[in-house]
Amino acid sequence: MCSKIAFLGGGSFGTALSIMLAKKGVLAKIWDRNKDVVDDINIKKENIRYLHGAVIPVGVEAFTDIKEVVQDSEYIVLAVPSHVVRNLCKDIREIVSENQIIISIAKGIEAGSGKRLSQVISEELPNNSVVILSGPSHAEEVAQDIPTTVVVASEKMEYAKKVQDLFMTNKFRVYTNEDIIGVEIGGAVKNIIALAAGVSDGIGYGDNTKAALMTRGMSEIVRIGTKLGGKKETFAGLTGIGDLIVTCTSMHSRNRRAGILIGKGSTAEEATREIGMVVEGIKACKAFYELKEKLGISMPITDVLYKVIFEGKEPKYGVYELMTRDKKGEEY
Incomplete structure (x- = not known):
């Protein structure tokens, strides 16, 4: 060749x-x-x-x-x-x-x-x-x-x-x-969830918490992805759950590493400087927060992470807010 x-x-x-x-x-x-x-x-x-x-x-x-x-x-x-x-x-x-x-x-x-x-x-x-x-x-x-x-x-x-x-x-x-829409949206939103998973690690929470973030984060990916025209089955594939798994669990992941630093008390700017490269999850969090507000889509993890990164919310309190939201069925 x-x-x-x-x-x-x-x-x-x-x-x-x-x-x-x-x-x-x-x-x-x-x-x-x-x-x-x-x-x-x-x-x-x-x-x-x-x-x-x-x-x-x-x-x-x-x-x-x-x-x-x-x-x-x-x-x-x-x-x-x-x-x-x-x-x-x-x-x-x-x-x-x-x-x-x-x-x-x-x-x-x-x-x-x-x-x-x-x-x-x-x-x-x-x-x-x-x-x-x-x-x-x-x-x-x-x-x-x-x-x-x-x-x-x-x-x-x-x-x-x-x-x-x-x-x-x-x-x-x-x-x-x-499904180019689903492929692109899945790859973009998973960076937000990986950043949140890193924050959880930085706080000191365990596997239960990370499993919850990844699973409920997948719901957010599907929710906004299908709203934008992506196919639900795409998010069960490599650019959805596949990319989410590798980015949330690996120390190769800049998003996870940056999240760990934020969970330990660093600002987003300090975490980005420490990583030394662009952390796409930070930019994606702002972009998708604005988009979900415009479209009226429920993305509670994205919402809380935005407030942690851009409004100075204490990460532990953000987790408390997620855990104490109104009761609902898992399908929501």
């Missing part, structure tokens, strides 16, 4: 995917604005800042010139945090061609508008096909060839199948799903 793929953003997951693809013969170019990251990849053969310990193989090169990375690539992966996606698309609008497939690996929605990332990309790059890649896939494990499964979704499934073929290996299994 001699496909060419561009990764815009030198973060952990994009780097891990480039390593995996290079091993199967794909030529991968990484763009990052940080020259130190680029030099580490090219000279030290390691992304020291974002994926320490993973060896960069032959077939992966990094650049600070975005045009050099984008040109001649068949696929362009937007490997940046969700809040950067629109501006990045604007930056490359004049240098992409219509036949290049855009792949988004971020998990979130746009603050303010509440738009899914595929919608944001399509607004800025209307002539390009967009594919979402999502699922339970920690970068650290993908880079180590630990068996992983993900989902690709698109409004044009022939392009999702092309991406499936491109990424599929004997250690990285890729499924397709026509």
